[in-house]
Amino acid sequence: MKCLRCGNEDPDFFYKGSKGYYCRKCIRFKRVLLEEELDSFDYEIAPDAGEYHFSYELTDKQKKASADCLKLLKEGNDVLLHCVCGAGKTEIAVESISYYLKRGLKVAYAISRKEVVIELSQRFTDIFQKSRVIAVYGGHHEKLSGDLIVCTCHQLYRYYRSFDLLILDEVDAFPLKGDETLMNIAINSCKGRIIFSTATIDEDLQKVLQERDAKAVELFVRPSLRPLSVPKQIYLRRFPAYLYLYRLMSLTANRCIIFVSNRRDCRLLYQIFSRFFSCTYVYSDLKERKENIEAFRKGKYQFIFSTSVLERGITIKDIDVIILDHDGIFDESNLVQMLGRVGRGIDSEQGRSFLLADKKDREIKETISYLQRANSCL
Numbered sequence: 522m523k524c525l526r527c528g529n530e531d532p533d534f535f536y537k538g539s540k541g542y543y544c545r546k547c548i549r550f551k552r553v554l555l556e557e558e559l560d561s562f563d564y565e566i567a568p569d570a571g572e573y574h575f576s577y578e579l580t581d582k583q584k585k586a587s588a589d590c591l592k593l594l595k596e597g598n599d600v601l602l603h604c605v606c607g608a609g610k611t612e613i614a615v616e617s618i619s620y621y622l623k624r625g626l627k628v629a630y631a632i633s634r635k636e637v638v639i640e641l642s643q644r645f646t647d648i649f650q651k652s653r654v655i656a657v658y659g660g661h662h663e664k665l666s667g668d669l670i671v672c673t674c675h676q677l678y679r680y681y682r683s684f685d686l687l688i689l690d691e692v693d694a695f696p697l698k699g700d701e702t703l704m705n706i707a708i709n710s711c712k713g714r715i716i717f718s719t720a721t722i723d724e725d726l727q728k729v730l731q732e733r734d735a736k737a738v739e740l741f742v743r744p745s746l747r748p749l750s751v752p753k754q755i756y757l758r759r760f761p762a763y764l765y766l767y768r769l770m771s772l773t774a775n776r777c778i779i780f781v782s783n784r785r786d787c788r789l790l791y792q793i794f795s796r797f798f799s800c801t802y803v804y805s806d807l808k809e810r811k812e813n814i815e816a817f818r819k820g821k822y823q824f825i826f827s828t829s830v831l832e833r834g835i836t837i838k839d840i841d842v843i844i845l846d847h848d849g850i851f852d853e854s855n856l857v858q859m860l861g862r863v864g865r866g867i868d869s870e871q872g873r874s875f876l877l878a879d880k881k882d883r884e885i886k887e888t889i890s891y892l893q894r895a896n897s898c899l
Contacts, residue, residue: 528705550678562683564666570652571623587616599735602718606861626685629670637834642671677710685713693719693854721854741898748896750863752874762877777841782848802826832858846878856888
């Protein structure tokens with residue numbers, strides 16, 4: 522037995538109910554009987570959906586990466602789009618998206634969080650002005666068909682073998698990271714080629730890339746040609762680190778994201794430091810999450826305490842980053858993305874970054890090494 526949707530072949534995960542066998546490994550995405558045929562999601566693409574324009578000029582390096590990506594796709598390859606944070610992975614994928622849409626082929630751009638889906642769908646609406654760009658995420662899936670589908674990774678279960686081109690963005694992150702079932706569902710939503718877009722590569726992703734024989738397109742330079750921010754590292758125990766944090770905040774002129782490892786610390790540090798500084802806070806299921814992020818974006822607060830929820834999908838001009846890593850739960854991917862918030866955008870100041878931890882572990886060493894290697898490409 523084999524589950525067509527998630528690829529499971531382990532007999533321990535198959536259960537025979539009153540209507541037949543079903544796979545328990547992917548049941549969270551809706552129960553599907555093994556005897557059922559999974560239908561692909563069919564819809565028409567508008568003739569002019571592939572027309573696009575940018576309101577800015579891509580750099581020569583971005584144009585080359587874009588051309589190389591499309592060339593590999595035309596040759597029948599999957600592509601690893603391996604770029605540093607802020608290099609413009611979305612823009613690099615646009616030429617390939619256009620190529621497929623102009624031929625009436627189906628395209629999806631999948632990413633981890635609904636806030637990023639909403640932001641990206643608006644960006645693609647501005648770029649592909651004659652295209653029906655549809656955003657699909659939890660609680661917002663009344664419309665499932667359009668010219669260009671932008672969705673969370675979890676929503677790909679609705680599109681079995683539907684797409685000719687699938688861009689899986691941030692494949693190094695939750696929820697794809699470490700979830701073999703979701704990764705297989707994502708891959709099985711595509712009947713054609715896949716672009717795996719990421720800043721970092723772990724062992725699980727490397728295995729998937731090898732199985733798909735994906736060819737790499739790399740870009741380790743931002744359009745601004747400024748180096749990635751390599752953090753000043755301060756090694757102190759937790760409470761002395763909080764005193765040092767007070768000093769850093771006192772000397773900080775820019776807005777600043779302060780990353781912490783859990784919601785308890787997020788609330789606690791907000792309650793302490795909001796007595797002295799203009800602060801707010803955010804974590805994944807906070808009721809005021811959207812309002813707090815928007816207030817920080819608009820400059821109402823200088824500091825925002827955040828779990829890893831702000832490590833991706835947010836670009837704010839002239840920002841500093843401080844990371845408190847005393848629980849050792851942040852891996853290289855987390856750290857690279859958090860530090861990647863600094864210096865984004867052509868006209869943004871470089872900003873500063875700090876890493877406060879009680880010891881220099883393997884993940885910190887690999888992060889510093891990654892940043893230094895990337896900067897050597899300048």
